[in-house]
Amino acid sequence: MTRTTTVSSDIDSRDVPAPHRRKDVAVLVPAAGMGLRLGGGTPKALRELAGEPLLVHACRRLAQAPSVAMIVIAAPPAEVEAVRAMVPAATVVPGGATRQLSVAAALAAVPETIEVVLVHDAARALAPAELVEAVAAAVRSGREAVVPALPVVDTIKRVDTGECVLETVDRAPLRVIQTPQGFRRVTLVRAHEHAVDEHTDDAGMVERLGHQVHCVPGSDLALKITRPLDLLIAESLLAAHPL
Numbered sequence: 591m592t593r594t595t596t597v598s599s600d601i602d603s604r605d606v607p608a609p610h611r612r613k614d615v616a617v618l619v620p621a622a623g624m625g626l627r628l629g630g631g632t633p634k635a636l637r638e639l640a641g642e643p644l645l646v647h648a649c650r651r652l653a654q655a656p657s658v659a660m661i662v663i664a665a666p667p668a669e670v671e672a673v674r675a676m677v678p679a680a681t682v683v684p685g686g687a688t689r690q691l692s693v694a695a696a697l698a699a700v701p702e703t704i705e706v707v708l709v710h711d712a713a714r715a716l717a718p719a720e721l722v723e724a725v726a727a728a729v730r731s732g733r734e735a736v737v738p739a740l741p742v743v744d745t746i747k748r749v750d751t752g753e754c755v756l757e758t759v760d761r762a763p764l765r766v767i768q769t770p771q772g773f774r775r776v777t778l779v780r781a782h783e784h785a786v787d788e789h790t791d792d793a794g795m796v797e798r799l800g801h802q803v804h805c806v807p808g809s810d811l812a813l814k815i816t817r818p819l820d821l822l823i824a825e826s827l828l829a830a831h832p833l
């Protein structure tokens with residue numbers, strides 16, 4: 591594993607057109623998962639893609655987004671120092687036993703002066719800066735919670751416990767949801783205060799509070815690297831979309 595790879599801390603020096611220079615967004619990056627479905631014995635965020643950890647790829651793209659004022663990473667507890675060295679521009683906190691606890695730990699490090707918070711999986715290492723900007727812009731425009739969404743391309747069936755098909759579901763109103771997901775900070779804080787053993791995404795927790803969640807178009811580049819095949823797909827995507 592390349593532990594010397596870093597992301598520049600010089601976020602301010604990017605040449606960004608004036609109207610987009612807002613820098614009012616904190617991005618939380620839960621990166622403390624084990625990556626059991628990917629395998630390999632290394633925490634997934636530290637697994638390499640083209641010679642660099644997934645986390646470094648993810649943070650480099652976040653740092654390219656003109657709105658991003660701060661990145662907070664929830665790292666595997668044993669890797670906090672290594673992650674600080676990899677991404678010196680970021681605030682790094684120890685992650686928790688679940689994704690929700692990791693997000694909550696990162697959220698606690700965001701100052702109250704920041705109103706817009708995005709949550710982005712380290713495992714979605716190739717999500718482009720344009721997607722970050724689209725989500726941030728939708729929150730700024732008054733949406734309480736915003737998720738990137740793609741249409742479902744496969745036929746969907748509901749099955750019983752014996753794998754017998756019960757019905758074919760109308761997929762037209764279904765969406766595949768990605769990250770980064772964007773929120774007003776106070777809304778996300780409230781959602782995590784109400785969290786109990788969560789197995790949903792952050793937007794799901796906000797939905798339960800009764801808030802409307804708005805979809806913006808997702809990106810094929812934001813695929814979640816979950817299984818070994820995804821790593822191969824990501825290699826091809828990276829070759830076709832280098833930074």
Ligand SMILES: Nc1ccn([C@@H]2O[C@H](COP(=O)(O)OP(=O)(O)OP(=O)(O)O)[C@@H](O)[C@H]2O)c(=O)n1
Pocket residue numbers: 619620621622623624625626627628634635664685686687688689690692693711712713714814815816
């Ligand atoms: N305790 C945890 C579990 C997950 N995550 C993060 O949440 C994101 C999405 O989770 P997923 O892709 O499911 O990662 P893992 O939990 O690592 O995967 P697996 O379920 O295969 O072990 C990842 O960036 C992962 O590092 C985290 O910060 N803390």
Ligand SMILES: C[C@](O)(CO)[C@H](O)COP(=O)(O)O
Pocket residue numbers: 689711767768769789790791792814
């Ligand atoms: C947050 C998320 O990436 C949205 O699609 C997803 O819910 C995380 O997946 P996990 O496998 O449940 O960690």
